Amino acid sequence: MNAYFDIRNGHIAIIETDTPEPGWVKLKSTQSRLAARYRLDDDGKVVDAYPGKTDEEVLAAIAEQQAAQAQSTAPSSPRVLTKLQFLNRFTNEELAAVYTAAKTNVLIEVFMDKLKLAQEVNLDDPQTVGGLQSLAAAGLLSEARVQEVLA
Template sequence: MSVYFDIRNDAVAVIETDTPETGWIKLTTKQSRLAARYRVEAGKVVDAYPGKTDEEVLAAIAEQQAAQEQPTKPSSPRVLTKLQFLNRFTNEELAAVYTAAKTNVLIEVFLDKLKLAQEINLDDPQTVGGLQALAAVGLLSEARVQEVLA
């Protein structure tokens, strides 16, 4: 069996076979079988890590991937169930909102959307806008809006 580079998709795959396909490039005895160390440039296979061992290449790739990962901050969940969201309000606040909805159609619309939602995303502009509308009519303070969104 011989070992070949398959570069048909502008990526390098290493294939071991007795029946190579057209366009495959045979590895020399000095070339590594670690496909991740190679890239394709102008239809040719180029070692992206010359002078490094395969172990060093794997360590460098792992380091690059770790640097690209976004750190996740352990914060409160930004997506809540409807009950979790409503529990962020006092009963008095909710009573005031439901009472106001009887005469203010926009508040009624906000509550209807809340009822139909599968979940409440605290970062959704509609959620933020709805809470700000409640503050604009005096049902919540701006500080309470920020607490609910925290």
């Protein structure tokens, strides 16, 4: 039985058979049977992407690359606080100003009512960010303070 590279779909698979099909390239006896170590070059030829490395080293390198990629693409965990933790990010003076403004500004009152009803506060939630920006727009917080509260 012989081993062949199947390169028909733009990917490399290694097939063992005595009846090769068109588009298969026979492996040399010195070539590894680890398909993951090979790639197709610009001319469509099979090349070893890890020359000089053992199959074990290739597998370790691939695992390392996959772990790094998974870490870079993994969504960051949401930054969630209890309501008390969130409110403790404000000074008492800021909170007094917000509660006073909520008596005459319906949008601020709505934000505070939603805060009261929330189970938790997600600092990355657009409603949280928008609520804090409305406090800044009303002159109750500076933009720098909004960023500090969200940090």
